[in-house]
Amino acid sequence: MTTTESNPTDGTVHGESPAPTGPTSKIDYSERIPNNVNLAGDRKLQRALEGWQPKFLDWWKNLGPSIPTHDVYLRTAIEVGRDGWAHFDRVPMEQYRWGIFLAERDPDRTIPFGQHKGEPAWQEVPGEYRSELRRLIVIQGDTEPASVEQQRHLGMTAPSLYDMRNLFQVNVEEGRHLWAMVYLLQAYFGRDGREEAEELLKRNSGDYDSPRILGAFNEETTDWLAFFMFTYFTDRDGKYQLGTLKESGFDPLARTCTFMLREEAHHMFVGTTGVQRTVQRTAELMKQHGTDDIWDHGGIPLSVIQKYLNFHYSVSLDLFGSETSSNVAAYYSAGLKGRWMETRRKDDHLLTDATMEIPVVEGGAITTRTVPMLTALNYDLRSDYSADCGAGVKKWNKELEAAGLEERLALPHQGFNRKVGAFAGHHVSPTGELIDEATWQAHADEWLPTAEDHARVAALMVPHYEPGEFAGWISPPPVGINNLPVEYDYVRF
Numbered sequence: 001m002t003t004t005e006s007n008p009t010d011g012t013v014h015g016e017s018p019a020p021t022g023p024t025s026k027i028d029y030s031e032r033i034p035n036n037v038n039l040a041g042d043r044k045l046q047r048a049l050e051g052w053q054p055k056f057l058d059w060w061k062n063l064g065p066s067i068p069t070h071d072v073y074l075r076t077a078i079e080v081g082r083d084g085w086a087h088f089d090r091v092p093m094e095q096y097r098w099g100i101f102l103a104e105r106d107p108d109r110t111i112p113f114g115q116h117k118g119e120p121a122w123q124e125v126p127g128e129y130r131s132e133l134r135r136l137i138v139i140q141g142d143t144e145p146a147s148v149e150q151q152r153h154l155g156m157t158a159p160s161l162y163d164m165r166n167l168f169q170v171n172v173e174e175g176r177h178l179w180a181m182v183y184l185l186q187a188y189f190g191r192d193g194r195e196e197a198e199e200l201l202k203r204n205s206g207d208y209d210s211p212r213i214l215g216a217f218n219e220e221t222t223d224w225l226a227f228f229m230f231t232y233f234t235d236r237d238g239k240y241q242l243g244t245l246k247e248s249g250f251d252p253l254a255r256t257c258t259f260m261l262r263e264e265a266h267h268m269f270v271g272t273t274g275v276q277r278t279v280q281r282t283a284e285l286m287k288q289h290g291t292d293d294i295w296d297h298g299g300i301p302l303s304v305i306q307k308y309l310n311f312h313y314s315v316s317l318d319l320f321g322s323e324t325s326s327n328v329a330a331y332y333s334a335g336l337k338g339r340w341m342e343t344r345r346k347d348d349h350l351l352t353d354a355t356m357e358i359p360v361v362e363g364g365a366i367t368t369r370t371v372p373m374l375t376a377l378n379y380d381l382r383s384d385y386s387a388d389c390g391a392g393v394k395k396w397n398k399e400l401e402a403a404g405l406e407e408r409l410a411l412p413h414q415g416f417n418r419k420v421g422a423f424a425g426h427h428v429s430p431t432g433e434l435i436d437e438a439t440w441q442a443h444a445d446e447w448l449p450t451a452e453d454h455a456r457v458a459a460l461m462v463p464h465y466e467p468g469e470f471a472g473w474i475s476p477p478p479v480g481i482n483n484l485p486v487e488y489d490y491v492r493f
């Protein structure tokens, strides 16, 4: 019923998002704000959220998708259980029912890591960790509307109605993820939570005075190749961050993130298959014309796809922060933010004696240093993320192989084009050589998209709004959404 990302190498760890377990719970759609948290039983909170709702809708009107549409074939969550959680229908986007959906509560859940390991999970915010928890929620919350803002004009150049629908599905769900975080702020953080909820709508992507908190969320998503790379690499950072918050000792946060991950799987799918279909078309054209220079044949050269990949991967690595961080060590020890797949790891979940090798640049070389593992949890998460990213690249390379081409795509070295952490301030080539400024300058245009690349990709972004029609730079998908044909009119104007 739902479209999930499948992954041949490791479906459990790197593919589909973890499924919510336990009994299902229906979402009440008769309420102004659909929810499964018995909002009607808390008048004060209900009023606060109903006060925020029109501001959210204003934000959506002003900074959501800019192309006017009549209706879109979208999925909406109807229950949070393991099966059949989504319902598909045509809806006018502004009437989408954004709401508050938490995974079922497990009454026996205990804190899985840190100094409170084994204690019952917190149902209220522990006073001593209040500001840290609020900060974690605000940072996560800030990324959700940011991506909607970044992608707002893409509908104007959609390569097909199928792709346009997928863009809007991602957009409405990122809007819902904002709701998810705003619910936590308003329900558990009193007045300062309400203030933070307002601020989440006031900061805007790329705004000079009031930008979004994290760098990658202030870059405009200029074209559809950038969108697919963003959903592949940057949404995937989101998946990993949610994966750490889903382990949190603060149970409402854990339950919220568990359900968000369920929705996030589709965003990964859009990125993986979007790049794959682009590569497939590129491979066809390369084969047909015997050259990578396929601009004039309406395709995106593989070398340019590689440059986009280099850019999006490197800025997404920056989102993980420095390799070592005392804040992250404190979050872990306090039981606020765990590791990816925390409960499946076979160690003491305290990490007080564990160590880890991290990369460092020292004496003109890239080497490693051993540090306490607690301080290296950003790097630990980033390593899992990188392995996951590599799985998609393998899939894309299969398209090249199938076309009988020698060329391959590759992830650049972790030190390439970095602004945060051990490699910041150094130049590293995509293959991992430490290089000087002059060498970097001489090659930067071969490694990162140039203004000309962006302009030529933009020139290919001609909209295709007839059902079943696809732009020439991308292959159609093998199947449609929810078992509908590819040529279904997923968006109506």
Ligand SMILES: [Fe+2]
Binding pocket: 144, 173, 174, 177, 238, 264
């Ligand atoms: Fe999200």
Ligand SMILES: [Fe+2]
Binding pocket: 174, 235, 238, 264, 267
């Ligand atoms: Fe997402």
